[in-house]
Amino acid sequence: MASPALRTRALHLRLRNLQPARLSSSFTQARPLHKVISSSTVSKKTSLTTPLSTGPITNLHHQTRPYAANSVTGRPPADLLVEELQDLYEIATDEFEIATDSTDSATIYAASDRESARDALNQFIAVYHLYSGKPGEQMEGVGVGGSTTEGSPIVETKYNPKGVSDEVRDEVKRRVGQRVRELRSAVVVLEERARAE
Template identity: 55%
Template structure:
C-alpha cells in the first residue's frame, strides 16, 4: 500500500502542536507552584505572601458566625450631632407613626379584618419613635423620659428588638438633649397617648 502523504495538513498539525505546547508552559501544575513557593525554605515552605489579609479573615469569621450583629447607630455619621439633625430624624419617625395610627384608627372604626394588624403596625412604629427619642434625650440612668415610655415591644423568638439610629447617642451633649426634649417631647407623648387609647377601645369592644 502506498504511504499516505500528510504534507498538505502538516502546517495545521504543527500549529496545533505549538499552541498546545505554549498552553502547557503557561499553566503551571500545582506541584510546580508549590515547589516555587517552598524554594526559599524547604522545611516551612516560607509562604509569607500567601497569608490571608486580616480584613478578609474578619470577614470569614463574621460569615461563619450565626449570631446576628446588632448595630445601634450608623457609622457614617460624622461630627457631633446637632439638635436640628436629631429632630429631623425624629420628625421622619413621627410622620410614619402618625400615618400608621391614622390607618389603624380608620380600620378599627370600620371594624375591618385588617384592624388588628393595622393596630400592631401602629404600635411598632410608635415603639421605634419612642425608642429613638429616649436614646436621644434620656439622661444617664433614666429609663423613662418625661412620660415617654419605651415599650417592651414584643421580643420575638427570644431576640431583643434592634433600634437603629443615625447618630451615636453617646456623642449627644446635655444641652442638645434638653433642646430635643423641649421641641419634640410633647408631640411624642400625645401620639403615644392616642395609640394607647385606640388599643384600649379596641380591646373593650
C-alpha cells in the first residue's frame, strides 16, 4: 500500500501538465455574441446571372458496376457474394442462439428473441435467393412464419443481383444452400418447441 505522500506526489505528477491556459489580453475582453457575429459577417446581395433550370438533367451518364470490388480485390464474384451471405448467416446464427437461450430459460423476452431470429433468418434467405435463384423465380417458403411488421421486407444487398451470372448463382447455391436448410430447420424446431411449452 502506497503512503499518502507517494499518492500525493503521483497525483501531482499526473496533474502537472494540466496547467491553466494563459489567454492574451485580446481574448479576455468579453463581448456579447450578437456583436461578434454582426461585426464578422458582411451582408451581401447575390443575384443570379442565369435563371435556374427546372428541366431534366440530360448530360449525366449512369454506369452500373455490379462487381466493383472484384477489380480491387482480384477475387471471383462468387467469393464476394458468399462472404456477404456468410456475414448474414453469422448474424442469423447469433440471433438463433439468443432465442434458444431465452426460450430454454423461459424469459419474458423469449417471444421477441424468436421473432428477431426469424427476421434475421428471413433476411439471410432473401439475400441468398437473390444471389442464387434465377431471375423471375419465386422464393419458395421464405423463412418460417411472418414477422409482425406489415408489408414486404426490405432486402439490401452489397451487389446487384441482376448482374449475377448463372455460373455464379450455381456456385453460391452449392456453397451456401446447406447452411440455409440447416438454419431454417433449426428455427422451425425452436418455434415448435416454444408452442408445445
